[in-house]
Amino acid sequence: MIPSIRETLSTALTLLLFCVVGAGLLSGAYTLTHPAIEITEQAEKLALISQTLPPGSFDNDLVGDARPLPVNALLGLKRPGLSYVAQKEGKSTAVVLEAAAPDGYAGEIRLLVGIHADGRIAGVRVTAHHETPGLGDYIEIAKNKWITQFDARSLADTPADQWQVRKDGGRFDSMAGATITPRAVVKATHKALQYFAAHQEALLNVGCGYRTVGASSEERTAPSTGDHSRCGSLRSPHPTSGDQ
């Protein structure tokens, strides 16, 4: 028997009602939890950023002084990211770049890559990933020290063909059974270093008048009186970044 239109309509309306109640419940929970989540995420972010830098290597407000990074194939970011300049007594000592490895085992792996002014890696940390728990998640510092093997590496001390996992003939360890994950992280870290090499001046020179995205105070956004001739542009495509 074909149900009457009335019956169909009332069933559809009931389902709609459940959807509305569900959506209301979710947006309520979101509104309620959002401020708390925001605060813990900020604190976590700062803790994570400072982990990629040697202790005591900066005295500035890292998150407040953050500057935008454009979408660039070398950084693997789908949306503009941020860079955090570490300064000690007014001098840039290092920069932390947001980067992403698009080719993890289960999607994107988001990274923070801390690089000393001289091009050596200060530290790498994974900020978000969807790798298999208990298998590919040893890239997290909480689970394993694996990620610390990037420390002090640079483009100069590790040739391009060595930026691979040992299994592929490179210099970096991986764990049996989960090679796709470290492969993606090694590749993304290498590319982040290449990005740094191409835009070193602009990334480290805070006097270049880039807008900061932190507390948008007037003095921060005002063009600086720094030495503009040394300011490279973050947006100019670099000739050596061939793998875009």
Place this chain on the structure above:
Amino acid sequence: MFSQETRDIITNGLWKQNPGLVQILGMCPLLAISSNVVNALSLGLATTLVMAIASGSVAVIRNIIPHEIRIPVFVLIIAALVTVVELAMHAWVHALYIVLGVFIPLITTNCIVLARVEAFASKRATGHSVLDATMMGLGLTGVLVTLGALREIVGKGTLLSGIDLALGPMAKDWVIPVIPDYHGLLIAILPPGAFIGLGLLIAWRNWMQERRAR
């Protein structure tokens, strides 16, 4: 002490109709998470919590859900609950969220939650529904923890590794080295180890059942 019905619900969940060993439901998280005890126990308890709330809420409104659209409504309720639990954990028990965060959305896809809602909570009184879901959840947790312990001992030679992630750094010393100087057996940690381990557990349960019947 308990009524016959209550007792039946308890023994069904924990043994007779055990979701892991008899109904063979909820395999996705069972196989993915059971590589060590801490992960297994954490996800087991989170699943139990979601099952209890989901079954309870469905049982309360069971009479106003039209029969034809009950499945979409159940899925909606379960998914919404899981999201609320996830948001709440993220906001207020952040340490636990860091450990369990990636597993929580998996609960939505666990068919044992939907199965108990459809088979039990949509027809029975609220109190019994919550009890049934809790017992089924604990039954599943038991299987998860047993499988996790087996795989962790055979695969890594330890028990409770990673407990410090769930309970903080002070628990770091609680890791029990069951077999000292053990080099590990990778297959037990990898997915095939989960299938083999689960197969052995099911065989053990059937053997127990047969022996009892004799």
